Amino acid sequence: MHETAVAQGLIEAILQEADKQGGRPVRAKMSCGRLNAVNDEVLRFAFEAIAEGTPCEGMALEIEHKPLQAKCRACESAFAIDLSDARCPRCAGDDFELLPDAPLVLDEIEFEKE
Template structure:
């Protein structure tokens, strides 16, 4: 298990569990988003989260992980576009571009079900 994903899973778990207690409800799913440079491995993060959540209100919940694409700003035509590291030119004019700041890792939503 990678340390990065374990630390991310632990942080997510703590936030979700605290909100679960406030809501007096069981979390059933969560959606997170992350940028390309966050280097999050979906399988490892899910495995780490499942291990940490065992025997808690978070056990069995589903994690949905969305990877946001890299974006660049063309110095020639001023276009903002998504790109892959393997394509180092503007998708419109072929010009050089600057990489825009990467998206942060965010806990977007958590779905709960009442514990009535």
């Protein structure tokens, strides 16, 4: 299960940073692209299960899905694409290339100092 591996990696990174910061993690924010096959519900469940008994237990996990980006071949404008209306918002062109999806990133960790 992809989400279990993601949750494990997040917890390991958070615990490493907690050791450096000297505090208890209370909130983390991660982001990923829309095409990443991350199911928020399954990821939160895996995160909570793996976090049990660690300093990460009970912390909040925020997940942001970044929009898919495209680049218009006519005007070279980069834009967040809506696949239900796949046109460039600048020139209304429909000839575009999809840009690489945003990677899975741990953006922020909030700590409570002990």
